[in-house]
Amino acid sequence: MLDIKRLSISEAAILLEGSRLKSEELHIPMCTAVTDESGHLISFERQDGGKISSISIAIDKAFTGATARKGTHVYNQLCQPGKGTFGIHVTNGGHFSIIGGGLPVTVDGVIVGGIGVSSGTADEDLVVAQAAVDYFRAKTGFKE
Amino acid sequence: MLDIKRLSISEAAILLEGSRLKSEELHIPMCTAVTDESGHLISFERQDGGKISSISIAIDKAFTGATARKGTHVYNQLCQPGKGTFGIHVTNGGHFSIIGGGLPVTVDGVIVGGIGVSSGTADEDLVVAQAAVDYFRAKTGFKE
Amino acid sequence: MLDIKRLSISEAAILLEGSRLKSEELHIPMCTAVTDESGHLISFERQDGGKISSISIAIDKAFTGATARKGTHVYNQLCQPGKGTFGIHVTNGGHFSIIGGGLPVTVDGVIVGGIGVSSGTADEDLVVAQAAVDYFRAKTGFKE
Amino acid sequence: MLDIKRLSISEAAILLEGSRLKSEELHIPMCTAVTDESGHLISFERQDGGKISSISIAIDKAFTGATARKGTHVYNQLCQPGKGTFGIHVTNGGHFSIIGGGLPVTVDGVIVGGIGVSSGTADEDLVVAQAAVDYFRAKTGFKE
Numbered sequence: 001m002l003d004i005k006r007l008s009i010s011e012a013a014i015l016l017e018g019s020r021l022k023s024e025e026l027h028i029p030m031c032t033a034v035t036d037e038s039g040h041l042i043s044f045e046r047q048d049g050g051k052i053s054s055i056s057i058a059i060d061k062a063f064t065g066a067t068a069r070k071g072t073h074v075y076n077q078l079c080q081p082g083k084g085t086f087g088i089h090v091t092n093g094g095h096f097s098i099i100g101g102g103l104p105v106t107v108d109g110v111i112v113g114g115i116g117v118s119s120g121t122a123d124e125d126l127v128v129a130q131a132a133v134d135y136f137r138a139k140t141g142f143k144e
Numbered sequence: 145m146l147d148i149k150r151l152s153i154s155e156a157a158i159l160l161e162g163s164r165l166k167s168e169e170l171h172i173p174m175c176t177a178v179t180d181e182s183g184h185l186i187s188f189e190r191q192d193g194g195k196i197s198s199i200s201i202a203i204d205k206a207f208t209g210a211t212a213r214k215g216t217h218v219y220n221q222l223c224q225p226g227k228g229t230f231g232i233h234v235t236n237g238g239h240f241s242i243i244g245g246g247l248p249v250t251v252d253g254v255i256v257g258g259i260g261v262s263s264g265t266a267d268e269d270l271v272v273a274q275a276a277v278d279y280f281r282a283k284t285g286f287k288e
Numbered sequence: 289m290l291d292i293k294r295l296s297i298s299e300a301a302i303l304l305e306g307s308r309l310k311s312e313e314l315h316i317p318m319c320t321a322v323t324d325e326s327g328h329l330i331s332f333e334r335q336d337g338g339k340i341s342s343i344s345i346a347i348d349k350a351f352t353g354a355t356a357r358k359g360t361h362v363y364n365q366l367c368q369p370g371k372g373t374f375g376i377h378v379t380n381g382g383h384f385s386i387i388g389g390g391l392p393v394t395v396d397g398v399i400v401g402g403i404g405v406s407s408g409t410a411d412e413d414l415v416v417a418q419a420a421v422d423y424f425r426a427k428t429g430f431k432e
Numbered sequence: 433m434l435d436i437k438r439l440s441i442s443e444a445a446i447l448l449e450g451s452r453l454k455s456e457e458l459h460i461p462m463c464t465a466v467t468d469e470s471g472h473l474i475s476f477e478r479q480d481g482g483k484i485s486s487i488s489i490a491i492d493k494a495f496t497g498a499t500a501r502k503g504t505h506v507y508n509q510l511c512q513p514g515k516g517t518f519g520i521h522v523t524n525g526g527h528f529s530i531i532g533g534g535l536p537v538t539v540d541g542v543i544v545g546g547i548g549v550s551s552g553t554a555d556e557d558l559v560v561a562q563a564a565v566d567y568f569r570a571k572t573g574f575k576e
Contacts, residue, residue, distance in 0.1 A: 003291065006291075007290070011289065039484055039485070046153065047153050048152050052182075064485065084505070086512075090521055091526065092485055093488070094526060142289075196327055198356075201379050233375040242375035243372065243379075266372030297477065328487060329487050331476060331477050332473060332476035332477075333475050334441065334473060334474050340472050
C-alpha cells in the first residue's frame with residue numbers, strides 16, 4: 001500500500017489567499033485553481049474581473065503542475081517545434097497546459113498538489129503562482 | 145444596453161460558507177460550486193472527503209441552475225421518458241445536470257448566479273444547496 | 289496535510305490475477321482495469337478474446353467504483369427514470385459507469401482503488417469483479 | 433478474407449516486462465501501454481511513481497505506433513511548421529502522439545501491435561520502448 005500526502009482544503013485556502021494578495025498588489029484580478037496531487041480540483045476562485053477564458057486555463061495549469069511535475073512554463077520551453085516534447089500541449093484531452101502560471105506544490109520533496117493562475121500574461125501568472133506557493137510555505141512552515 | 149446583476153466573489157464566498165456549515169452539520173463532505181448568471185464558475189470548494197466524481201457534477205449543477213433557471217431537481221422530473229423535456233440531460237456537451245442539488249440564485253426576481261452541491265444523495269445535495277441560498281439571504285439581506 | 293492510502297502496482301496485479309482466474313473459470317475473456325483511489329489507471333488487461341468496446345467500459349467502471357464509492361450496479365438501480373439520481377450516467381464526460389462490474393476496493397473502511405470488469409453481462413462482470421476483490425483480500429490479508 | 437497477426441496477452445506481458453526491467457535500470461517509473469495492431473489497448477501498467485499525465489500519453493503513443501506505423505519520434509520530426517505533416521498531432525481526437533516513446537511492434541515485417549512509454553523525457557521514453565521491443569524479440573525469437 002502506498003502512503004500519499006495530499007493538500008487539505010484549509011491548506012488549499014492558504015494558496016488561494018496567497019494568490020489573492022499578490023494579484024491585488026499587481027492590480028490583476030486572477031483565476032486561481034488548486035488541485036490535489038492527482039490533479040483533481042480542490043478549490044477555485046475567480047476574482048471580480050478575472051477572465052472567463054481563464055477559468056479552464058487555471059484549472060488545467062494546476063492539473064499539469066501536479067501531475068506532470070514541472071512548472072507549465074518549463075513545458076512551454078520544452079514544447080517547441082523541433083524539440084522532442086513538441087505536441088504535449090494537445091495531450092490529456094487538451095488539458096495539458098504549457099502556459100506559465102502552473103506549479104507543482106511540494107512538501108519535503110513530494111508533490112502534494114498543484115496551483116494554476118490565469119488572467120494576466122504568462123509571466124504575471126507565474127509571478128502570482130510563485131508568490132502563492134511562497135506564502136503557503138511562510139504560513140505553514142512546510143519545506144520545499 | 146443591458147445592465148446585468150452578477151454575484152461578486154465575496155457574495156459567492158457567502159454561498160460557499162453556507163454550504164460548508166450545512167454539510168458539516170450533516171457530516172457529509174461536499175463539493176460546492178458557485179457560478180455567475182452566465183453559468184461561468186466563480187468559486188469552488190471540495191471539502192476533505194468530498195467525492196472526486198462530484199467535482200464536475202457540482203459545477204454542472206451550478207451551471208444548469210444559473211442558465212436553465214430552474215432547480216436541477218425540477219428538470220429531473222421533467223426529463224423522463226415520455227415527457228417533452230426528455231433528452232435535455234445530454235445537451236450542452238453533457239453539462240446539463242438533472243440531479244437535484246443545483247439552484248439558481250435570485251435577487252429581486254432576477255437570476256444573479258447558480259449554486260451546485262454534490263457528494264450526498266440528490267436529496268441531501270438539494271438540502272445543502274437550499275441552506276446555502278438561505279444563508280446567503282440572511283447574511284446579505286437580499287430578497288428572493 | 290491529508291494521509292491517503294493507495295494501491296501499489298503489485299497489489300493491482302493481484303486484483304488482475306483474481307479477475308483472470310475467475311474469468312477463465314467462467315470461460316469469459318474479460319477486460320479488467322484497476323485504478324487508484326483517485327480514479328487514475330494503474331493497470332489494465334484485455335484477455336485474448338475480450339471485447340474491444342469493453343476496454344473503455346472497464347476503465348470507466350473502475351474509475352466510478354473508486355471515485356463515486358459505490359458499485360456501479362448500485363448506481364444502475366439509483367439511475368432510473370423517476371429517481372433522483374437519473375442522469376448521473378452522462379456526467380464526468382461520459383465516464384461515469386452505471387453498468388455492473390465496477391467496485392471500490394476498500395482496506396479498513398477506506399477506498400484505496402477501484403476495479404472494473406467488462407465483456408460479459410453486467411451480472412457476470414460483477415461476479416468477476418467481486419471474485420477479484422475476494423482474491424485480493426485472501427492473498428494480502430487486508431480487511432474490508 | 434484477411435489473416436491478421438496480432439499480439440496475444442501473454443506476448444503483451446513480455447513487452448510490459450521488458451519495459452519494467454529497463455525503467456527500473458534507469459530508475460524512472462514509467463507508464464507503459466501495449467496495443468494490438470488495430471491500436472486497441474491490450475495491457476497497461478503504471479509503475480509506482482509513474483506520472484498521472486503520462487497514462488493517456490503512453491496509450492496514445494502505443495496507438496500511434498501501431499496504427500500510423502512509425503515511431504512517434506519520427507512523426508515528431510515530420511510534424512514541424514513548414515513541413516507537410518504539420519498538424520497531424522491534433523488529429524484522431526488528439527490521440528495521435530508525436531512525442532518519442534511510441535513504436536510499432538513488427539514480426540516478419542508485419543505490424544502486430546504497438547508500445548508506448550511515458551514519464552521520462554521523450555528520449556528516455558524511446559530508450560525504454562526500444563528496450564522492451566528488444567526484450568520481446570530475445571524472449572520470443574520473433575524476427576523484426
